[in-house]
Amino acid sequence: RLEWTVNQWDLFVEWLEGVGLEVKGPLEPQLGLREKRKQLERLRLLSSDVEDHQGALCYLEESAAEMYKRTGDPVFKEEEMVLLRGHFEDVKAAAE
Numbered sequence: 001r002l003e004w005t006v007n008q009w010d011l012f013v014e015w016l017e018g019v020g021l022e023v024k025g026p027l028e029p030q031l032g033l034r035e036k037r038k039q040l041e042r043l044r045l046l047s048s049d050v051e052d053h054q055g056a057l058c059y060l061e062e063s064a065a066e067m068y069k070r071t072g073d074p075v076f077k078e079e080e081m082v083l084l085r086g087h088f089e090d091v092k093a094a095a096e
Helices: 002-024 033-052 054-071 078-095
Strands: none
Touching (some): 033 054, 033 078
């Protein structure tokens, strides 16, 4: 269970960083209407993807708290979860 939780945590952080780079960077101006629609659709999909990961974050927070109680591993400290939640909220706001 510990390995699984760590693996899920790593995958979530990797996903979050990738989405963060995509939504926080400056948007490249699109010339044509079709390109603008395509860009808008991509941003909508990213926003939806972020919303869909809300449940995964909640589950990771619960799992991390349980793992910290069992192992005392600092990776699962509450402060780490607060940082991860903050990063998630920043990405969510940028995606919206």
